[in-house]
Amino acid sequence: MKNISTDGLRTLITVVEVGGFAKAGELLGLSQPAVSLQIKRLEDMLGHKLFKKQGQRQVLNQYGELLLPMAKQMLLQNDSILQLFTKENVTGKVRLGIPSEFAARILPSIIGDFIALYPDVSLEVKSRLSKHLLSESREDQFDLVLALNEDLHSAKYPVFMQDQLVWVGDLSLVQNEVVTLVTAPEGCIYRRRAIEALKQAGINYRIAYSNADLTGLTAALKEGLGITVLAKSTVPNELNYQLQTKRLPELGQIGISLIKRADQPDNAADKLAEFIALRLT
Numbered sequence: 001m002k003n004i005s006t007d008g009l010r011t012l013i014t015v016v017e018v019g020g021f022a023k024a025g026e027l028l029g030l031s032q033p034a035v036s037l038q039i040k041r042l043e044d045m046l047g048h049k050l051f052k053k054q055g056q057r058q059v060l061n062q063y064g065e066l067l068l069p070m071a072k073q074m075l076l077q078n079d080s081i082l083q084l085f086t087k088e089n090v091t092g093k094v095r096l097g098i099p100s101e102f103a104a105r106i107l108p109s110i111i112g113d114f115i116a117l118y119p120d121v122s123l124e125v126k127s128r129l130s131k132h133l134l135s136e137s138r139e140d141q142f143d144l145v146l147a148l149n150e151d152l153h154s155a156k157y158p159v160f161m162q163d164q165l166v167w168v169g170d171l172s173l174v175q176n177e178v179v180t181l182v183t184a185p186e187g188c189i190y191r192r193r194a195i196e197a198l199k200q201a202g203i204n205y206r207i208a209y210s211n212a213d214l215t216g217l218t219a220a221l222k223e224g225l226g227i228t229v230l231a232k233s234t235v236p237n238e239l240n241y242q243l244q245t246k247r248l249p250e251l252g253q254i255g256i257s258l259i260k261r262a263d264q265p266d267n268a269a270d271k272l273a274e275f276i277a278l279r280l281t
Helices: 006-018 021-028 032-046 062-086 100-105 107-117 136-141 171-175 189-200 214-222 267-280
Strands: 051-054 057-060 092-098 121-127 144-149 159-169 179-183 205-210 227-231 253-260
Touching (some): 057 062, 062 267, 100 214, 107 267, 121 267, 179 214
Parallel strands (some): 092 121, 092 144, 179 205
Antiparallel strands (some): 159 253
16 A cells, blocks of 8 residues: 655645745755655656646646645644644744634634644734735734735735635625625725626626624625625625626636745744645635
8 A cells, every 4th residue: 555745745735835846945945856856756656647837837737636635634634643742842923914704704713723733822813904914014013914815826925725706695685776785995805806897797886884894794794785795715604605696797716825924934833824724725
């Protein structure tokens, strides 16, 4: 029975997360040829190529896409076992910036498990619009940032996963002549994509309610004040959603970036970044 190399899986995941073989080598402390060799060994073991050429970039093919979530789950189990028995001493404080919808919908279970594994790490979490989280003037406010990113091929803020944008709420409301929206304030990616999609489809709209917090938006949606747009993975369980309807157009994909301050080596931030990446995808 063959055993898959966890080093090879970790290299694969890193290549995808940072958007290239050379960048992955820098992060892993390997040369680019060494990264390529690890990927080739993994491909040889599985009997399938995992990447394809897309312009000047190497991206996952159908086999790579199939392997990626299983590889992340396997590494998560591997790291959990090592942490349990070796008691790696990870300490420090991590300032995490995250959009409110991720903080409310996804973060609690992830952070609970992370703290259980690394009890000596202190987390300070602040919610902001992705536009503000990615602002260069705010880079020194956070050690780690999880943010929406419309540039799916961004070199500065590599996208480690994509999510589908969906219409959320009581979609029977769109039968009215004017579509009523509840949104976050100006600068929100969801707000802009909703407005752009409605304008392109020639549909009239109005914004009835604005709130930067997902809890406030959820309450408004449940009261039938309008509809909104969210990433599919962040939709609260009690709300309905659809990719599109006879009247509402499809909204497309959104990228999600996970950025660590490059000028501040921090094992605690590295561990949290890896933990979030493995759990989200």
